[in-house]
Amino acid sequence: xxxxxxxDLTDARTGLTxxxxxxxxxxxxxxxKVTEVTGEDLEEYEYTPASWTALDxxxxxxxxxxxxxxxxxxxxxxxxxDLTDARTGLTxxxxxxxxxxxxxxxKVTEVTGEDLEESEYTPASWAIxxxxxxxxxxxLTDPAVxxxxxxxxxxDLTNARTGLTxxxxxxxxxxxxxxxxxxSLSPAFDPTKDTYTISVPNSVYQFHLTPTALDPLSKIExxxxxxxxxEVTSGSASENLPLQVGGNTxxxxxxxxxxxxxxxxxxxxxxxxxxxxNGGGNSGSGGNTGGNSGSTPVPAPVPTPTPTPAPVxxxxxxxxxxxxxxxxxxxxxxxxxxxxxxxxxxxxxxxSQGTGQQFAIxxxxxxxxxxxxxxxxxxxxxxxxxxKLNISNPLAIYPVPGGKMDLNGVSRQLGNAALNDIDxxxxxxxxxxxxxxxxxTRAASQGYELLVTPVDLDLTFTKDGQxxxxxxxxxxxxxxxxxxxGIDPNRIxxxxxxxxxxxxxxxxTVVTKISSRYYALINxxxxxxxxxxxxxxxxxxxxxxxxxxxxxxxxxxxxxxQGNGDNTFSPNRQVTRSEFAEIVVxxxxxxxxxxxxxxxxxxxxxxxxxxxVALANEFGIVxxxxxxxxxxNQEITREQGFAMVARAYRLIEPEAAIxxxxxxxxxxxxxxAANVSNWAKEDVAQLIAAGIxxxxxxxxxxxxxxxxxxxxxxxxxxxxxxxxxIDQ
Numbered sequence: 001x002x003x004x005x006x007x008d009l010t011d012a013r014t015g016l017t018x019x020x021x022x023x024x025x026x027x028x029x030x031x032x033k034v035t036e037v038t039g040e041d042l043e044e045y046e047y048t049p050a051s052w053t054a055l056d057x058x059x060x061x062x063x064x065x066x067x068x069x070x071x072x073x074x075x076x077x078x079x080x081x082d083l084t085d086a087r088t089g090l091t092x093x094x095x096x097x098x099x100x101x102x103x104x105x106x107k108v109t110e111v112t113g114e115d116l117e118e119s120e121y122t123p124a125s126w127a128i129x130x131x132x133x134x135x136x137x138x139x140l141t142d143p144a145v146x147x148x149x150x151x152x153x154x155x156d157l158t159n160a161r162t163g164l165t166x167x168x169x170x171x172x173x174x175x176x177x178x179x180x181x182x183x184s185l186s187p188a189f190d191p192t193k194d195t196y197t198i199s200v201p202n203s204v205y206q207f208h209l210t211p212t213a214l215d216p217l218s219k220i221e222x223x224x225x226x227x228x229x230x231e232v233t234s235g236s237a238s239e240n241l242p243l244q245v246g247g248n249t250x251x252x253x254x255x256x257x258x259x260x261x262x263x264x265x266x267x268x269x270x271x272x273x274x275x276x277x278n279g280g281g282n283s284g285s286g287g288n289t290g291g292n293s294g295s296t297p298v299p300a301p302v303p304t305p306t307p308t309p310a311p312v313x314x315x316x317x318x319x320x321x322x323x324x325x326x327x328x329x330x331x332x333x334x335x336x337x338x339x340x341x342x343x344x345x346x347x348x349x350x351x352s353q354g355t356g357q358q359f360a361i362x363x364x365x366x367x368x369x370x371x372x373x374x375x376x377x378x379x380x381x382x383x384x385x386x387x388k389l390n391i392s393n394p395l396a397i398y399p400v401p402g403g404k405m406d407l408n409g410v411s412r413q414l415g416n417a418a419l420n421d422i423d424x425x426x427x428x429x430x431x432x433x434x435x436x437x438x439x440x441t442r443a444a445s446q447g448y449e450l451l452v453t454p455v456d457l458d459l460t461f462t463k464d465g466q467x468x469x470x471x472x473x474x475x476x477x478x479x480x481x482x483x484x485x486g487i488d489p490n491r492i493x494x495x496x497x498x499x500x501x502x503x504x505x506x507x508x509t510v511v512t513k514i515s516s517r518y519y520a521l522i523n524x525x526x527x528x529x530x531x532x533x534x535x536x537x538x539x540x541x542x543x544x545x546x547x548x549x550x551x552x553x554x555x556x557x558x559x560x561x562q563g564n565g566d567n568t569f570s571p572n573r574q575v576t577r578s579e580f581a582e583i584v585v586x587x588x589x590x591x592x593x594x595x596x597x598x599x600x601x602x603x604x605x606x607x608x609x610x611x612x613v614a615l616a617n618e619f620g621i622v623x624x625x626x627x628x629x630x631x632x633n634q635e636i637t638r639e640q641g642f643a644m645v646a647r648a649y650r651l652i653e654p655e656a657a658i659x660x661x662x663x664x665x666x667x668x669x670x671x672x673a674a675n676v677s678n679w680a681k682e683d684v685a686q687l688i689a690a691g692i693x694x695x696x697x698x699x700x701x702x703x704x705x706x707x708x709x710x711x712x713x714x715x716x717x718x719x720x721x722x723x724x725x726i727d728q
Contacts, residue, residue, distance in 0.1 A: 023072075023073065025071060025072065025073045025076060026073065026076070027065070027066055027071075027076050029080055030062055030065065030066060030076050030079055030080045030083070031066060033062070033080055033083050033084060033087075034059065034062050034063065034066065034083070037055075037059065037083065037087055042055075042090070045093075046092055046093060047090050047091060047092055047093060048091045048092075048093055050091075051086075051089055051090045051091040052090065054086045054089060054090075055083075055086040055087060055089075055090050057086070058079075058082045058083040058085075058086035058087075059083065059086075061079050061082065061083075062079045062080070062082075062083045065079040098702065098705060098708070099145060099146065099147050099150060100147065100150070100547055101139070101140055101145075101150050102694075103154055103547060104136055104139065104140060104150050104153055104154045104157070105140060107136070107154055107157050107158060107161075108133065108136050108137065108140065108157070111129075111133065111157065111161055116129075116164070121164050121165060122165045124165075125160075125163055125164045125165040126164065128160045128163060128164075129157075129160040129161060129163075129164050131160075132153075132156045132157040132159075132160035132161075133157065133160075135153050135156065135157075136153045136154070136156075136157045139153040147546065147547065147572065148545050148546075150547070151545045151546060151547050152545060154547075155545075162212070162216060162234075162235065163216060165215070165216065171256065171258070171260040171262075172213075172214050172215035172218065172256040172257070172258075172260065173215070173218060173254045173255060173256040173260035173261050173262040174191040174192075174213075174214045174254060174262050175189075175191055175211050175212060175213055175214065175220075175252070175254055175262075175264065176191065176212045176213065176214050177189060177210075177211070177212045178196075178209060178210070178211050178212075178252065178264065178266075179209070179210040179211075180198055180207060180208075180209055180210075180266075181207045181208045181209070181210070181237070181728050182198075182200050182204045182207045183198040183199055183200045183204075183207075183268075184198065185197075185198060185266070186198070191214065194262065194263060194264050194265060195264075195265050195267075196264070196265070196266045196267070197266070197267045197268075197269065198266060198267070198268045198269070199268075199269045199271070200243065200268065200269070200270050200271070201270075201271050202245065202270060202271045202272060204243060204270060205242065205243060205270075206240040206241055206242045206243055206512075207240065207241060207243065207268075208237045208238045208239065208240050208241060208728075209222060209232075209237070209238045209241070209250070209252065209266070210235070210236065210237045210238070211232065211234065211238075211252055211254075212234050212235045213234040213254055213256075214256075215256045215257060216234065217256065217257040218234065218254050218255060218256045218257065219231065219254070219255045220232050220233070220234055220252065220253070220254055221252075221253045221255075222238050222241070222250065222251070222252050222253075223250070223251050223253070224241050224242065224248065224249070224250055225248070225249050225250075229253065237728075240512070240513060243268055243270045244270065245270050245271075245272050246269065246270065246272075247267060247268070247269055248267070248268040248269070248270065249265065249266070249267055249268075250265075250266045250267075250268060251263055251264070251265050251266075252264040252266070315330065315363070315364065315365065316328060316329060316330035316338075316340060316361070316362075316363055317360070317361070317362040317363075317364065318359075318360070318361050318362075319358075319359070319360045319362075320350050320353075320357060320358070320359055321357055321358050322358070325346075325350050325359075326346065327342060327343055327346040327347040327349075327350055327359075328340050328341060328342045328343060328346075328347075328361055328371075328373065329341055329343070330363060336366070336367035336368070337367055337368040337369070337370060338363045338365045338367060338368070338369045338370070338393065339370050339372070340361060340363065340369065340370065340371040340372070340373075341372055341373045342361075342371065342372070342373030342374050343373065344373060344374075344375070344378065347359075347378065348378075348381075351381060351382070351385060351387065354385075355385040355386050355387065356385070356386045356387060357385070357387040357388075358387070358388050358390070359382075359387065359388065359389045359390070360389070360390045360391075360392065361389070361390070361391050361392070362390075362391075362392045362393065363392070363393040364393070364394065365393065365394075366393075366394055367393075367430075368427065368428065368429035368430060369391070369393040369395075369427070369428045369429070370425070370426070370427050371391055371425065371426040371427075372423070372425055374423070374424040374426070375419065375420050375421070375422060375423060375424060376407055376410060376411065376419040376420075376422040376424055376461060377418075377419040377420040377422075378424070379400065379402035379405075379407065379424060380402070380407055380419055382400075382402055383402045383403045383407075388400075389402075391426050391428065392428070392480075393428050394482060395428055395429075395430065395455050395481075395482055396428050396455050396457060396479065396480055396481050396482055396531075397479070397480035397482075397514075397519065398426060398428055398457050398459075398479055398480075399477070399478055399479070399480075400426065400459070401459075401473055401477035401527055404473040404474055404475045404476075404477045404527075405470045405473060405474075405527065406470065406471060406474065407419065409470070409471055410422065410461050410468065410470055413461075413468040414461065414463040414466060414468060415463070417463045421463060422461050422462070422463050423461065423462045423463070424459070424460075424461055425458075425459070425460045425461075425462060426458070426459055427456065427457070427458040427460075428455065428456070428457060429455070429456045429458070430453060430454075430455060430456070431453070431454035431455060431456050431498070431530050435454060435498065435500070435502065435530060436453060436454055437502075438500075438501060438502025439454055439498050439502045439504070439532065440502075441502060442501075442502040442503055442504070443504075443534070447536075448493075448534045448535065448536035449534060449535040449536070450532055450533075450534055451483070451484070451487065451491075451492065451532070451533045451534060451535055452481055452482075452483065452484065452520070452532045452533040453532070454498050454530050454531065454532045455481055455530065455531055455532070456528075456529075456530050457479055457528060457529060457530075457531065458528045459527045459528050460528075469527065469528055470527045470528075472525050472526070473525045473526065473527055475525070475654070476508070476523040476524060476525060476652060476725065477523070477524070477525070477527070478521055478522065478523055479521075479522045479523075479524075479531065480512075480514070480519040480520070480521055480522070481495060481519060481520045481522060481531050481532070481533060482517060482518075482519055483511075483517075483518040483519060483520060483533065485517075487518065489511045489513070489518045491535055492509075492511050492520060492533055492535065493533075493534050493535050493536045493537065493557050493558060494506050494507070494508075494509045494533070494534060494536075494557070494558040494726075495507050495508075495509035495520045495522040495531060495532070495533050495534075496531065496532055496533070496534055497524065497526065497529050497530065497531060497589070498529075498530040498531065498532055499593050500593075501593075503593075504532070504534070505586065505589070505591040505592070506558045506559050506586055506587070506589055506591075507522050507523065507524040507531070507589040508522070508523045508524065508587075508588070508589050508720055508725035508726050509521065509522050509523070509533070509558075509725075509726060509727075510523075510724065510725070510726060510727050511727060520533045523589070523725050524589045525589070525590070536557045536558075537553070537557055538552075538553040538554075538556045538557040539553060539567075540552060540553060540556070540567060540568055540569040540571075541567050541568055542568045542569060542570065542571065543569050543571050543710075546571050546572075546710060547710070548571055548710035548711070548713060548714050551710070551713045551714045551716075551717040552569055552571055552709075552710055552713050554713075554717060555583070555587065555713040555716055555717055556569065556713070558587075558726070559583065559586040559587060569709065569710075570709060571708060571709050571710035571713075572708050572709070572710065573708060573709050574635045574636075574706040574707065574708060574709075575635070575636055575641075575706075575707050575708060575709050575711075575712050576632060576633050576634060576635055576636065577622070577630065577631060577632050577633075577634050577635075577636050577640075578607075578608075578609035578612070578613060578630075578632030578633065579609070579709070579712075580622075580636050580641060580644060580707075580712060581609060581612045581613045581616040581621070581622050581632075581644075582609055582612035583712055583713070583716060584616060584621055584622075584644060584645070584648050584716065585612045585615045585616050585619075585621070586612070587648075587716040587719075587720060588619075588648055588651065588652070588720075590615050590616075590619060591611065591612065591615065592615070593611075595610070595611035595612075595614045595615050596614050596615065596618050597614065598610055598613065598614045599614070599617060599624070600613065600617075600624055600628065600629060600630035601628055601629060602629040602630055602631065602632070603630050603632060607632070609632055613630055613632065616644075619647075619648075619651055620647055620651075621644050621647045621648050621651070622644055635706045635707075636706065636707050637703065637704055637705065637706055637707065638701065638702055638703050638704070638705055638706070638707045638711070639676055639677055639680040639684060639701075639703035639704065640680075640707075641707040641711070641712060641715065642680060642683055642684045642687055642693060642703070642715075643679075643680050643683040643684075645683075645687060645692065645715050645716070645719055646682075646683035646684070646686050646687050647683070648719065649686070649687065649690060649692065649719055649723070650686075652719075652723045652725065653723060656686065656690070658682060658685055658686045658689060662685065662689065663681060663682055663685035663686075664685075666685040666686075666688040666689050667681060667684065667685050667688070669688070669699065670688075670699055670700060670701045671699045671700060672700050672701055672702065672703070673701060675701070675703050675704060676701060676703045677703070680703065684701065684703070687715075690719075690722050691718065691722055692715060692718045692719050692722055693715075694714075694718075
């Protein structure tokens, strides 16, 4: 018995079997992936059904595995792999081109609101209008209509309304519309009312009217005060009409085909200068404020040169507020240059006579012009007094940009020298033969026409033999390049800065008339440079019936954008961040060859957009992502584009600001304003207030949709026009 008990115990101990160990299952990576995907707040409607279903199934399986206490490591790993693959394979839907019907709807509303009577018009013209209205209504209600069909319907309706002809025998000597380029008519235009008023700020030295006659055969004439009548085509802008400070009377006379006559009188009040400047007899500078009844900051007045009096005895014309004041003398040199010497004592006496004065030095002699005798202290005194100094000859007019310069910065370049010890030199000269040859060669190869022989405008500062130039100006400053006599002012594309290799970059330009001479008024941030004017018309085939045709061709011509290389522009193609940066930088005239160092690691030095991105970043227009990259190939959304344009706008108008209440008020005009990201709301509201944003239809901003090339060019064009940097 003892032996058996021993045997049983030994066998039992030998047969004692340990339980199988339970392996540890790690679900942390799967949980992290589920949290990551959930945190993205993905919207089902933005992705293809198949890829969304795959992701949804993978998420459901992942969540099941996470809560399954018996799940194996293999099951966890497979769920993680499937979820990762499903997220990677999530495919956005192909963006549907946005069809903008807002202009067509506005035109239909406009024509309907006129309450036209069929009996008052010829049957043929009425039938054309009726057919065009019916087609417009059909297009507006057709959800599958294309942008080309919308644009054609708008064109047909516009032409039909313009061609609507009154029955002979009625008095048709009235206007359908009368649109000023600045300000607004008070009361609102009514063909039966003949007297209106307009108020404009002091910065508007001239403007134009666009009258449209009821009778297409009517003759329209416009006169300023008791001046001569000038004919204008119905539906077209008049010539620029000069405005004096105070009251101005403009008369629009309409004579129909039966010699009936109606006259409309517009009383335009131009505000006095807010700095005491009496204007010095200005005759006009072009551009306007862009309207918006106070919501848009009024640009600072552009110092327009004063017409000079008859030559004085040494052939140099020096004026103070338009009257002769001999504070400088000149003598021609053997090499056809005019040397001007300012008398500091006489200039100081003239400056002591008041603030806000206009001083001018004009040489009527052909050839180069050099001005000496000024000091940096003199420029500071002019700035402190709110006074201006213009230097001019037959080549150009150079308003000295003292108020836009860092005068102390110039002093620091010269060892912190006293301002009174720093000599100022101003040169207006024909560019070197080598630069002219390079520019003409480049123009011939690139297909644009150089209309003006390049002109050098140079502002330098000297102390003890050392010469420096001012750094970049802190605001846009004007320069006037004289256009050749007899040139058609409508045949001007833009002013340009010419680089040492003959290549060019656009600088914002307005064509203006001073006395009897046309000038290209160039606005840029440079104090010196070589300038010219080009003719570079564009007519892209795929933009001819597009709603953005005018802006696409205008901006492309100014910026020398080549489109796709086959005379097409792809206006409806989505724009990338790199393309947007280039268009903004070129549009603002910021492009230069010595671009700063690139700060984005994903932008190669060989990238075509490297300089544009570096400059846009330097001026605070574009920013990188948290990881430091720029992501230049990423398509840009409308709200992202709006934010970048707003930063560009504040570069031009640094005082521009908008209150929280005004921000909310502006955004409330759009039904989808809630979709605008919080970070973009102030920028979007500011552009609405400035008249730069016009939405994506009557009441829609579409902030999350991608922006097209046509939309970008329209935004840039509006911004440059609202700020008076290019022609309206």
